[in-house]
Structure formats: C-alpha cells, structure tokens
Amino acid sequence: MIHPIPAFSDNYIWILTDKDSSLAWVVDPGDANPVLDYLAENQLTLAGILITHHHFDHTAGVKKLKQAFDCHVAGPSHLDKLVDQGLEDGDTxxxxxxxxxxxxTPGHTLDHLCYFAKNENKSPILFSGDTLFRGGCGRLFEGTAEQMHQSLQKLSDLPEETLVYCTHEYTLANYxxxxxxxxxxxxxxxxxQKCQDLRDNNQPTLPTKISIEQEVNPFLRPHIEQISNSAARQLDQEISNSLVGRFAQIRAAKDSF
Structure with a gap:
C-alpha cells in the first residue's frame, strides 16, 4: 500500500507499507515529524528511506528518522554522508x-533519480520526485533543457498504466x-475539473498515470504545434525549430506564467 503523508505546504512524503509485516519505507522525507506521527499512529516501524535528489525538502528529515529507527537509506550515490546504499542509473x-x-533523470537537479517497479497483479508504479508532476515538470535548477527533455522522454516511454507518485501538489497551477x-x-x-473537485475536498490529485500525462502534460508534448506556438507567443519569440528548443520555450513560459 502507498499512502501520502502531507508535509510543508505542498509536499507529499510517500509511505509504502507491507501487508505481511508492520514495516514501512518512506520516499523523500523532507520533514521527519509527520512521518514519526504517522508511524506511531499506525504502529509501524520504519525499515528504509528512498531519496530522489538532494534538495532539503526531500532530505531534511532523513537524519532524525535514521536516529529513531536505524533504518536503511538509499539514494543518489554522491550523498555518501546521508545514504547507506548509493544508487546509479540502471541499479535495482x-x-x-x-x-x-x-x-x-537529470534536469531539475543533476543527481535526480526516479524509481520504477512493475507489479504482477497491479499497475506499475513510479516515484518521480520533482522530475514529472501531474501536468508539469520540475524547474531547471541545475540541468539543461536537453537533459530534462530526455529525462521526461524516458518516463513517457514507461507503460501507459504506470501510476506516477510525484512529491508536490502543484497540479492546479500546472493545469x-x-x-x-x-x-x-x-x-x-x-x-x-476532476482535480479541482479533489482539491475542493482536500484530497490529493495523485497519483496520476503516464497515459494521462501523455494526453495533457505540455512538457511531454512539445511536438504538438498548438502548444509550442502558444509558448513561443507568450515569450514573444519565434517558435524553435527543434524539439529541445520548443521544450525550453515551454519551460521558460511556465517560469514566467
């Protein structure tokens, strides 16, 4: 089971629980306190932590949780003072x-990792951190537009039924x-409309699906003339001749929207 633990103003810390035990893992705990509260309320023991990238709102709670549970921490390999298991592209x-x-998935940061798993009886799942949001993508703080475009293409090529668990409730602004x-x-x-109804009832708009993102997320659709033309007009620019250039224009238009 995967459940969102709200943190800060718009973060979700995803918690995975095991039907055969009282163990749990969390993804990107930027704040330890809501995780500790959830674990106590549900009589769970934290077995591990998975990190997508180094930003504080994804990692600031790791040390406190590690001290409380002596749990396993896995994430980008350069975070060697924070993780027990360094991970690289292609690892499992x-x-x-x-x-x-x-x-x-470099772009938002250079160290960003996403985690994809198939499941025999259920839909595949993806923890996408700040790379792919519902209706959007992360800002380019460290990487290039070309890197982010390539990273998003990797994710767009995953099975259409894949459930996407990102780390922020940015959906309405993205839409x-x-x-x-x-x-x-x-x-x-x-x-x-569906997501507006969910937020009106204080419900998360996540997970989304790869199939949904392929249909509505402009950052996966720079090849659509209407989208790229509109972004270029918002920037008062000529439309780029390349897909990467068009993606960059869409990202720039969102940054100033």
Whole structure:
C-alpha cells in the first residue's frame, strides 16, 4: 500500500507499507515529524528511506528518522554522508514485493533519480520526485533543457498504466498553465475539473498515470504545434525549430506564467 503523508505546504512524503509485516519505507522525507506521527499512529516501524535528489525538502528529515529507527537509506550515490546504499542509473533496489529500477533523470537537479517497479497483479508504479508532476515538470535548477527533455522522454516511454507518485501538489497551477497553451484539449479540461473537485475536498490529485500525462502534460508534448506556438507567443519569440528548443520555450513560459 502507498499512502501520502502531507508535509510543508505542498509536499507529499510517500509511505509504502507491507501487508505481511508492520514495516514501512518512506520516499523523500523532507520533514521527519509527520512521518514519526504517522508511524506511531499506525504502529509501524520504519525499515528504509528512498531519496530522489538532494534538495532539503526531500532530505531534511532523513537524519532524525535514521536516529529513531536505524533504518536503511538509499539514494543518489554522491550523498555518501546521508545514504547507506548509493544508487546509479540502471541499479535495482528491492522494497517488500517491489523491485525498483533506478532511472537517472537529470534536469531539475543533476543527481535526480526516479524509481520504477512493475507489479504482477497491479499497475506499475513510479516515484518521480520533482522530475514529472501531474501536468508539469520540475524547474531547471541545475540541468539543461536537453537533459530534462530526455529525462521526461524516458518516463513517457514507461507503460501507459504506470501510476506516477510525484512529491508536490502543484497540479492546479500546472493545469492553469497547460490550459493557456492548449485550451481546446478536452482531456485537459476533464482532468482540470476532476482535480479541482479533489482539491475542493482536500484530497490529493495523485497519483496520476503516464497515459494521462501523455494526453495533457505540455512538457511531454512539445511536438504538438498548438502548444509550442502558444509558448513561443507568450515569450514573444519565434517558435524553435527543434524539439529541445520548443521544450525550453515551454519551460521558460511556465517560469514566467
């Protein structure tokens, strides 16, 4: 089972629990306190922590949780003072009945990793950190537009039924921007209404699915003329001749939206 633990103003710390034990793993614990509260309320023991990248809102709670439970910590290999198991692109890590494949997705940060696992009886799952959001993608703090474009293409190529668990509740803001580029997209309008209803009831808009993102996320669709033209117009620029250039224009348009 995968459950969101809200943190800060818009983070989710994902917790994985095991039906055969009282053990749990968490993904990107930027704050230890809500995790400790959830574990205590549900009589769970923390077995491990999975990190997608080094930003404090994904890692600040790791040391406190490690001190409390002496749990296993896995994440980008350069975080050698924080992790017990350094991970690189192509590695695997087993958590309960999942075998997660490590996918390097530089762009938001240079060290960003995503974690993908198939499941025999259920949909595949992806922990996408700050690379792929519902309706959006992470800002380019360290990487290039070309790196992020390639990273998103890797994720877009995953099975369409893959459930995507990202780390922020940015969906409504992302959809507001997406509509500005792609107002005639009926699937986008339907998803916007669905997510507005969820947020009105204080429910998370996650997980999303790869199939949904392929239909409505402008950062996976720079090849769509309407989207790229609209982004270029917002920037008062000529549309780029390359897909990477068009992606960069979409990202720049969102940054100033």
């Amino acid at each position: 890590i087993s958590i309960f009945n999942y075998v997660f494949h490590v996918i390097a 507001s921007f997406a509509v500005s580029l792609d107002k005639n997209n009926q699937k986008l309008q339907e998803n916007l």
